[in-house]
Ligand SMILES: NC(=O)C1=CN([C@@H]2O[C@H](COP(=O)(O)OP(=O)(O)OC[C@H]3O[C@@H](n4cnc5c(N)ncnc54)[C@H](OP(=O)(O)O)[C@@H]3O)[C@@H](O)[C@H]2O)C=CC1
């Protein structure tokens with residue numbers, strides 16, 4: 023007769039009711055859970071855990087007596103202690119790990135730190151440090167922070183979505199890991215990006231953490247280094263492409279809508295451009311989708327351009343734009359600038375595109391190359407003789423605005439910046455590529471090579487820089503100014519489709535937050551310290567546009583949308599428990 027588990031092994035733990043301690047490795051046990059957190063489980067539940075800040079009454083009511091030392095702390099004191107300990111780490115990656123561990127331990131405290139110390143911690147949970155974290159994600163991985171949907175789950179994606187513990191999801195950020203920042207294909211390890219972006223949805227935009235779902239689609243990777251890395255966490259195969267890829271993505275998109283409904287916002291992030299444009303075009307009419315790299319970046323850069331006119335002079339239509347990099351970010355920004363000028367001057371967009379030029383890895387995009395260009399580059403193939411490098415393109419096009427979206431560091435050389443400065447009293451130079459290592463030039467280079475005349479912004483942050491006894495404040499032209507407020511505006515108004523006019527509205531809302539005090543310092547973006555207020559204004563303008571276009575379903579429309587946005591925002595202060 024077969025004996026039971028307990029009879030076989032005499033030495034289980036105390037009260038080992040389910041045989042978990044005494045089971046050998048090849049025996050199955052059931053992972054029991056309970057529905058209401060209390061006692062030890064409450065301390066292990068990051069959503070509700072308050073650590074030493076549980077009050078005496080809560081310690082009695084929730085079986086916490088003895089599980090905590092006697093002192094009762096405040097959230098403010100906890101914050102002070104944690105900031106002190108994070109500041110003691112020299113390496114940004116160690117700070118990143120400390121922040122992720124905090125998020126897994128005490129979610130509200132994590133968000134309180136991030137909101138109250140946004141300028142200090144943004145470079146840790148986001149670019150540049152998140153780039154390094156993704157590169158090392160296999161070694162850092164401890165617990166899932168989002169859903170991994172790999173080709174192994176083909177035909178079962180709906181089932182996989184149901185495994186996520188939260189039901190009322192409002193925002194999904196999804197990547198397939200093929201173009202992580204300017205670091206290339208990081209496969210399944212791209213997960214750091216959706217996790218980081220959604221942390222900003224909450225901290226900067228006010229979407230509840232429980233309503234956010236990071237997803238990584240794993241169709242393989244072509245990164246040989248990762249495929250040979252014993253700690254790699256993804257599928258060990260080359261990327262699926264073509265019909266297999268699109269069928270899998272279609273199953274995903276259908277399952278998301280079936281599980282969460284029409285109003286779930288899906289943000290595409292860091293897909294390679296050979297899929298990004300097609301996915302956006304395919305799903306923008308059937309789903310609430312938004313590509314952050316194409317559309318969010320466009321909106322933040324347009325905001326900076328609108329604001330910069332105070333410093334550069336003229337109207338947008340008076341300027342000439344040159345891009346290094348003609349992919350998602352480059353052509354996305356170019357198209358939104360052309361649209362804005364078209365609307366402002368009542369000129370067809372085909373005409374307004376003519377003052378915008380792009381250089382890719384093969385040189386200036388000109389009509390002679392039309393036969394071999396990808397579809398998204400074709401509208402930018404203007405009449406011109408071939409030009410095969412950036413410096414010659416600057417000399418030929420004579421831009422007043424130079425924008426780097428190449429993903430390749432140090433490509434705005436001294437000669438390029440000097441050429442810009444020789445043609446313009448105040449050249450606008452944006453080095454948008456991330457992380458910092460991929461920036462087309464540094465703030466220091468832009469200011470010194472232009473003898474302090476450049477207006478400069480970059481995708482990853484640079485510190486202020488002193489030149490000739492004057493302090494310069496570089497801006498951070500990063501889509502994180504836009505997507506949290508933009509997404510929040512869509513969610514709070516129950517919008518069902520994204521429209522380009524909403525991107526223009528978001529740009530105008532952001533530009534309107536730049537004050538004379540900022541202009542006096544040469545800034546074209548407002549400080550991140552004010553980001554929650556900025557996001558509320560962006561959300562309100564986006565929602566207003568959605569109501570105007572008839573795609574907002576939350577009725578009646580709140581009269582004061584800024585106040586409404588502010589009132590809906592998640593705040594991380596502790597709640598009291600019955
Ligand atoms: N600041 C921000 O908010 C954002 C920044 N980014 C950053 O922008 C960068 C590009 O992203 P994305 O547009 O999505 O990438 P893509 O891969 O879509 O585009 C890159 C473009 O750069 C071109 N390129 C590559 N190398 C060179 C070179 N040596 N000289 C000239 N052109 C070159 C490519 O040319 P070809 O087409 O010939 O291959 C391509 O046109 C990334 O670093 C990303 O982090 C992206 C989104 C937001």
Ligand SMILES: CC(=O)C(=O)O
Nearest residue numbers: 203292315456500501
């Ligand atoms: C910021 C961002 O989205 C990127 O670099 O891809």
Ligand SMILES: [Mg+2]
Nearest residue numbers: 291292314315
């Ligand atoms: Mg991105």
